[in-house]
Amino acid sequence: MGIFSRMTDIINSNLNSLLDQAEDPEKMIRLIIQEMEDTLVEVRSSSAKVLADRKGAARRLEQVQAEAETWEEKAKLAISKGREDLARAALQEKHTIEDEVVAVEAELKATDEHIEQLNTEVAQLQQKLSDAKAKQKALMMRTKTVESRIKVKRQMHRDALDTAFQRFEHFERRMDTLESQLESMDVGRDVPPDLxxxxxxxxxxxxxxxxxxxxxxxxxxDKEA
Known part of the structure; x- marks a missing residue:
């Protein structure tokens, strides 16, 4: 996949949809950010070459335009000297050069359009990257919040369990007290009931x-009386 094709795919992708489909959204967004950053590095490297090529094309255009003007001046000189044959040959060279001028101008136009598209896509990608990093930050905050809530819930459940044990132990102590009171009521009554x-x-x-x-x-x- 080419750099620009991949960059377009990233730009057109819906981050929310990707995260909704991901089993591990946090891992997915890390991969997306890494892909965007890698693409930006490659694009910047390619952009430097494109800009260098444009400068070379611009210099070539200036040269061929100057050559076309030179051949026109030569054709004029030949005509002034009565050498129409030479003038025709000079004009023929001029037309050949002008064809090259048209080709170089078309190359420059395509390069300029390429650079403009590149600038637009890079700006969009930068925005996507900012959005992805914002979502990553939000996910990290949500993850920490959830982890904290889980920890609190676990602590609450543990406290509830401790409370239950404490109530159970309190109940056991009450039963011990009642049993002791019952046993004290029987003290001194060890004589068998029949005896x-x-x-x-x-x-x-x-x-x-x-x-x-x-x-x-x-x-x-009474009887004696």
Whole structure:
């Protein structure tokens, strides 16, 4: 692909469309910028040669124009000397030179058009390059922003997890406290329930026996009277 063909393709390309289609927009825009910068280097090198060629063509035009005028002067001189044959030959040379003048003028015109087109395309490419660099800067800023947000999100999730563990540990401590309170309520109650009932029954028997003795004593006293 020629330099100017590639430059035209770059100028006509839609950066937004290219970035939308790219799997890695940041990498794509780096490649686009590199391509533009490489193209500009090649174009500047080619431009120097084109400008040098134009200067050479301009000098050649001046020379052939001067030669055409010289042959015309020679034709006039030949006519003044009565040498029409020489005048004809001089005019023939002049016409040959004038054909070359036309060719050189056409070459200069084409070169000037080429240079004008080149200047226009270089300016457009420079603008495209500026746009690409602006987009690269914007992408880098967006990338940093997204990375920062991801980091914050991860930190938030980690904090939420830490909070959950802290709540779980707090719950465990509460359960430990409740279990300790429950165990303290059973302290001193290690006597088997049946044994305690038997002892209580003995005490109840004693009370009943005392009551029975009292009643017997009272009943016996009444009979004697």
């Amino acid at each position: 305690a009932a038997e002892i209580n029954a003995l005490a109840e028997d004693d009370r009943i026996n005392d009551e029975l003795s009292r009643l017997k004593s009272e009943v016996g006293g």
